Amino acid sequence: MSLLLAAAxxxxxxxxxxWASVLHGLSILRNIAVIICLASGLFFVLAGTFGVLRLPDFxxxxxxxxxxxxLGAELIMLGLIIQDGFTLLSLKLLLVSFFLLMTSPTxxxxxxxxxxxxxxxxxxxxxxxxxxxxxxEEA
Amino acid sequence: MFRYSLxxxxxxxxxxxxxxxxxxNGLLLTLGAISIALVLFLCSRMKILDDETVPxxxxxxxxxxxxxxxxxxxxxxxxxxxxxxxxxxxxxxxMVKIPSSPNTEMGKTMFGNSxxxxxxxxxxxxxxxxxxxxxxxxxxSDPAGFTEMADRSAWSVGEIQSPKLEE
Numbered sequence: 392m393s394l395l396l397a398a399a400x401x402x403x404x405x406x407x408x409x410w411a412s413v414l415h416g417l418s419i420l421r422n423i424a425v426i427i428c429l430a431s432g433l434f435f436v437l438a439g440t441f442g443v444l445r446l447p448d449f450x451x452x453x454x455x456x457x458x459x460x461x462l463g464a465e466l467i468m469l470g471l472i473i474q475d476g477f478t479l480l481s482l483k484l485l486l487v488s489f490f491l492l493m494t495s496p497t498x499x500x501x502x503x504x505x506x507x508x509x510x511x512x513x514x515x516x517x518x519x520x521x522x523x524x525x526x527x528e529e530a
Numbered sequence: 531m532f533r534y535s536l537x538x539x540x541x542x543x544x545x546x547x548x549x550x551x552x553x554x555n556g557l558l559l560t561l562g563a564i565s566i567a568l569v570l571f572l573c574s575r576m577k578i579l580d581d582e583t584v585p586x587x588x589x590x591x592x593x594x595x596x597x598x599x600x601x602x603x604x605x606x607x608x609x610x611x612x613x614x615x616x617x618x619x620x621x622x623x624x625m626v627k628i629p630s631s632p633n634t635e636m637g638k639t640m641f642g643n644s645x646x647x648x649x650x651x652x653x654x655x656x657x658x659x660x661x662x663x664x665x666x667x668x669x670x671s672d673p674a675g676f677t678e679m680a681d682r683s684a685w686s687v688g689e690i691q692s693p694k695l696e697e
Contacts (some may be wrong), residue, residue: 396643435607442614450652451623455614458650462607482548492596496646499537503646503654503664513664520619 398515413476421473428470445520450513453503464488533692534579535570541586541663582636588687595686602679606648606670613667622668625654627675630661632684640683645676 435458468488472481501523507513540555546562547553572635581587628645632638642653642661650670655662665671684690 410604410661418621438611438615442610445614445619446621448623450654450664451621451666453652453664454610454650457646458607458610458614461603461647461649479551481549486548492647493643496643499646500642503652507654507662514623515625517620517622522618530676 421476425470425474428466428473432463432466433472435459435466439463447518448514449506449511450503451518457495457499460491460499464491464495485520531574531579534581534584535574537586538573538579538584539570541584542569552620585636585687591686591688595640595682598682599647599679605647606650609670610649610666621666624665624671626663626665626671626673628661628663628673629680630656630659631680632687632689634687634689636687637684637689639678640687643660644679644683669688 439455439459442458443452446452446455459526465488468484468491472484475481475484542567543562546566550558550562552558573583585592586667613619630638630641632641632653638656642656645651645653645661645663653661654664663671663676681690
């Protein structure tokens with residue numbers, strides 16, 4: 392990048408190794424974007440996992456799982472698409488993320504509806520996680 | 531009828547081409563064309579060539595709807611992450627009945643799926659004119675908050691001309 396700027400200042404035309412350095416700079420930018428997408432996607436998947444473990448009942452846990460399905464999966468897909476650029480593989484990844492967006496709410500609704508029909512009563516009202524001191528007193 | 535079979539043929543051909551990736555192998559292209567023709571024949575025999583099976587005309591509207599929905603998904607995700615990761619994890623699960631204003635089956639499906647897709651709200655049961663929604667946080671269960679989503683999903687399947695936007 393800096394080589395190209397220097398060439399622009401001195402009025403020279405860009406030589407092949409200047410273009411190579413531009414491409415190198417772009418690939419670093421792309422890698423940074425990919426890492427940001429994958430890391431934030433993994434963060435949402437991790438947060439969803441924590442939610443499934445911590446939340447009190449079946450219906451509230453569904454919400455945490457929904458987090459993994461939407462932003463978690465989509466950000467990871469976006470990262471992979473940026474990594475691959477404009478190729479056929481990216482198109483297939485785009486299709487996969489589209490199908491995820493279509494099927495995951497259908498599956499979640501089916502599971503929630505089945506639980507409700509079977510008579511599982513959802514927990515309603517305020518809920519607070521027990522603090523470690525409360526647990527000690529009980530024991 | 532002919533219009534829908536043409537659209538379906540084009541959509542299936544694009545889908546086949548994007549999944550296969552072999553464009554110079556005559557045998558594979560022929561087999562692909564045969565499979566598309568077979569699907570078209572089956573669809574016309576089952577008499578399901580209609581707007582519901584071939585919804586590709588709604589693609590532009592659906593794309594603009596999805597870009598709006600994605601913003602909502604990000605907002606809801608951040609709310610749920612905050613609730614789940616905070617140490618005392620204050621949640622207030624609620625069940626609420628939301629009037630489902632879209633009239634067509636497709637509009638209802640779009641609306642119900644959008645509710646489930648946004649984290650923090652799950653559509654539990656659908657009836658003729660209502661959707662039973664389970665919400666993780668109490669302030670997500672306000673029925674007024676769902677009217678814009680209902681309007682926009684009805685618009686995205688071509689049910690109403692312009693959504694009543696509250697900007």
